[in-house]
Amino acid sequence: MNVEGEISVAAPREAVFKALSDAPFFASCIEGVRDLTEIDATHYNAVLETRIAYMRFTFRVTVEMSLVSPPETIEAKVEGMPMGVVGRLTATATTRLSEDRGGTLIRYAIDATMTGKLGSMGQPVLKAKAREMERQFGERIVAAFAPGGARATV
Amino acid sequence: MATTAAGAQVGRSLPRIEAREKVTGRAEYTHIMQVPGMLHARIFRSTVAHGRIKAVDVSAARQLPGVFAVYTSEDVRKVIPDPYYGPAFHDQPILAIDKVHFVGEPVAVVLASDPHVAEQAVQQIAADYEELPAVFDEVEAAENKIVVHDELKPAGTFADLKHLKGRKGTNIALDFRLRRGDVDKAFASAARVFEHTFRTQKVLHLALEPFASIADYRDDGVTIHSSAQGPSFVRTEIARLLGWPENRVRVKVPYLGGGYGGKLYIKMEALAVALSMLARRPVKVALSMEEQFYTITKHPSTFRIKSGVDKDGRIIARKCEIWWNGGAYADIGPRVTQKSGFTAAGPYDIDNVSIDSYALYTNLTPAGALRGFGIPQLVWAYESHTDMIARALKRDALDFRKLNLLREGRPQATGTILKDAAIEKVLDCIADRLHWKAPFDRGSGTIRRGRGLAVALKAVISPTTSVAIVNISADGSTTLYCGTVDMGQGSDTAMAQMVGEVLNVPAETVRVVPRDTDITPYDMGTLGSRSLFHMGHAVRLAAEDARARIAALRREVGEAEGSNTPLVDLFRKRYGMQAGNIVGTGTYKPDYIPPDSEGLTTNATPFWMVAGSGVEIEVDTETGQVRITRLINVADVGRPINPRIVETQLSGASLMQIGFSMFEKMQIDGGQVTNASLADYKIPGIHDVPPIIENEVVDAYQSNGPFGAKASANLPHSGCRLRLPMQSTTRSACA
């Protein structure tokens, strides 16, 4: 599964880069992430819990910040195991920041693979959820940099 | 039911003898069979496409109440030290050892009396892998940059695989090569040269009865109930794995809920046996519909085909390169690669031919035989190629084919002379039915119409052996023992008809015993369209042997030549009461000469199979949607043993091909099949049946066939041609 998109943020690139490379902030933009713990400077553990109607999906995930190259590129590798069902989630997310009319344009590309039972039979549901999560992620980032937001620069 | 006079059994459209049992729900199938004390197995499968197993944690699963045991390959090796199996290569472990090679590969098994408990326990197992780079594409696999297996392990059964033993650093599990004439020279002299590449997608058999085996292991022997197409092979292979004589292995096969080549060789049997050995209880391994996607599929393929044509439109040179995506284990892929390689250049008379056909390992679900043994993939390519050349040369597709057609008495690419192969008759029949030479309504507006035809040639899987026994009881009733598995193709009925024909009794009075290797004699397997010819001959010979013995008995008891004393009275005269048996046996193995290093042989096959199809379609030019409005299937089956069954086989095979041609595709993402269910992987339903289907067999006779027949009950490749007319007609309709 490939997801690509872009988000326009009204903040300078350095500020956006700093925010995105800050794991707790990044995690706070993703719905359902909890129990984020730092293993070392580039590795984190977390639990991702997501709901689709009456269905609940919980993943134990490990995140590796595989490339942090200021002020432009952040690459993260995610590996997760769904709880209670055999499977495996692997994803590589690449984020590129560029200056854009005083603000910052975040271009992201996520290449995710889901194997096991959820991968073979649950894809339609999960894909729909991924779209929703993507939209929320964008909204939260924009909100964080908007005036009055957690990362507001003005 | 009206019974035809005895002695005229061949050629009767006798309803299938098992039909009543099946439609009333009484027929037995392994998937629903119960054995007292049986445990259910559920499989924990790999979630990576290629990786080293670092650890498998089964502790949580073991602790779940109701779980009998959890096993991994470590346990399997305690009872079967070298647990690798396969028909061509001994490459497939019963459970993954050290490495996993595709998403879905069995890694561990839970046993429980309650299958739901076993299923729940499987979800508690966790494995840790060191992920390795994986290769999914067959052409990429041929570059050997990512290697699936560290070392090749041919089984030793096939002479042409021996040279691959121990080879390292390669994904090529067979390279079949054929060289006829001088291709380079011919291309140089050709007026026009055409080259195209065709690919086929990954699809699967998807029998409505998924794979199922039950093993009951005792110290003195093991009994296996299995939904298997080749009980004799299963017996041999299990005996080899156990280091036992074959007579301690018993394989029983009831009816199959479909097979299509998927249930050939060995599938769940070795796992069931190993588990029963470990548990000391009968164990049933019955897969879900989803798990079929992780068991065996058809080969995806890439076919690069190049032809040189002279100024008169005659094809003078053809070069074929085919890459077969065999998945993680070879199964019968190398045989598919070689046997289909024989006819990869198509049913055309071409003096200069070069064929290279490669069986490749990749990190996908293994691939094997599916209704046509590789032929459908080839026909799709070479007949599309034929149409594309004809169009470029501005020649009629039928005339161009007829100009180049391989005719009786001419050598086929292997050098074997074509005999009893009604290629032209089949082609003409399709053309007649399509009114090919009459004007055709091409449609108007957003609905355009097109049509097309195609024809194919196949060599049968040979040399293979079949044995049959005909037993006449003292009351005169007849029983047939033969190992051909009736999986829906109607073989029991056809075999009974042949016995009836020889012994002059109505076919419906002949009992065909269910397959049981303790009772039914050896048969190589129900595959590759071989059964009616090979087993048909064995059955005929057994019946003839019995008939000769009846004649001997008549003489022995002093009956005059030609007397019609009932059989029961002969037995009474001979044994003083209704006692004794007459047992006739028959063994058949046709002649065959293996191809030499150039792929040439004067006897590539005991018979040729020929089939073709024609279609008319409508294309919606606004949406690209295609509708088949008419489908014509024509085949040369020699003389049909049971015309009605032949007809249903032709239409059945063509409907299956409609699925493959129109919409079936295993969607794969990162090695994971993402549509592994009947909800998302759709097979044709009743609304997908074209409004008009016509099936016809041409008037033909197979001179060396049993009663002039060949492959009457199963003509797997007939519908495959559909793929081609579909594609090229779509093109012409849109043009």
Next chain:
Amino acid sequence: MTPFELAEPASLKEAIALIDPDDPDVRPIAGGTALMLMMKAGVFRPRRLVSLRKLGAGFAQITATRDGGLTIGALTPLSMLEHSAEVARHAPVIVRTMRRLSNTRVRNVATVGGALAHADPHMDLPPVLIALGATIKISGPSGERAMPVEDLLTGYYETALARNELITGLRIPPQGTARAVYYKVTAGSADDWPALGVAAAIDSDRGTVKSARIVVSAATVKAMRLKSAESVLIGGKPDDKTISSLADAAVKEADVMADLRGSASYKRELLRVYVARAVRAAMQEVA
């Protein structure tokens, strides 16, 4: 599938009481054709299922109302709709839709209520009911309420129902001179889940459109009306140009998503073509 409790209440009140509004692992089950797939896929592991099968035949009836509408019990199996003379008379589009809705075995057990509450955007019945202007009757602990079907669906598998509310019935208003069509566009077999569904109900008088309801499904996260397309149509006499701008409006309005059955761009093209065809077909029915 893992073990769970199966409750089989005999009354609606009892059924509602058995559903714990705070526990998503307690679900009502009617025909079970959709829920069982979720359970097999391992995405839903119930603690308790509350079967509605024993609530009585009263919930499985089709009645024609005096004004020419229909009331349909929530537990009515789809095959009953398919073979009902009343449905054929008052809402023939439903009968036509049934023929390619999954298969006979599914239609024999799947229920009208389930087809709505499941809220999978690929289902065929919801877009048709939205086009027909149907409303549902809902029962919960605090009584009954009614809701248009178009307000029921809020997202992929999501509805406006509270967890302990049950759909009890359906009302299809009289269609008068309006005519409806539904196009199920599949990329796989004919009975596959659609890549796109388009329903249209149009009432017109001598070519002038009085009312129009146009619904898209399957390609979007929920079945939804395309109001901008409708507004292009209403009040005028549609010609080729109108229909073409209507199709453009539809494509602009619908947030089309890709899935196994087609890319978003292909589905947008399908939508453009089939919205136009649906409108033409519905108009032709009138003439």
